[in-house]
Amino acid sequence: QVHLVQSGTEVKKPGASVKLSCKTSGFIFSNYAISWVRQAPGQGLEWMGWISGYNAHTDYSQNFQGSVTLTTDTSTTTAYMELTSLRSDDTAVYFCASSRSGAGYFESWGQGTLVIVSS
């Protein structure tokens, strides 16, 4: 059974960085890609980027190019998302989601991590 378990709530000050984790299990990590999706309070879903579990290739949304870094640890089948230079409008729930390589859809999602950016 596929599971994506995300790290807990983070509270950060403006200008700081945050690194979130997404521990996966139940599937062959190298056959999948992990995406990160942001949802601001009361808003829709915003895709940030994805990373291949096979070769760590990444693609980023233009909106996050330069401020987001996606990485993986294949030994623990964990994906990470680091967001730098945080601003108050980065306050949101951040989801990780898995997609089989080439599939184009997100078959499983993590429970989400709330990031609060406040001085």
Added chain:
Amino acid sequence: SYVLTQPPSVSGTPGQTATITCGGNNIGSKSVHWYQQKPGQAPVMVIYYDGDRPSGIPERFSGSNAGNTATLTITRVEAGDEADYFCQVWDNSIVVFGGGTKLTVL
């Protein structure tokens, strides 16, 4: 960049049919996926590849895609279907979501 347009809200009466549209330029040439999100929860995929249903999703959920509009249809609407629904496509290695539609069951 590619844009997907959804109506902000749709309402349905229990037992009736609700339809949610997702508009995009020549979207019929792309594969469209749909997600249901209830308050405080992660999204759940309800339709993939335009009209396929994941295991565990009721047959009441169906999808179609042609021309400039993809459609999610929910027949025999139930109170438990009240949620936000998002369409999604891949466009040149980039993921695009629609703005979401809130389905209210009256």
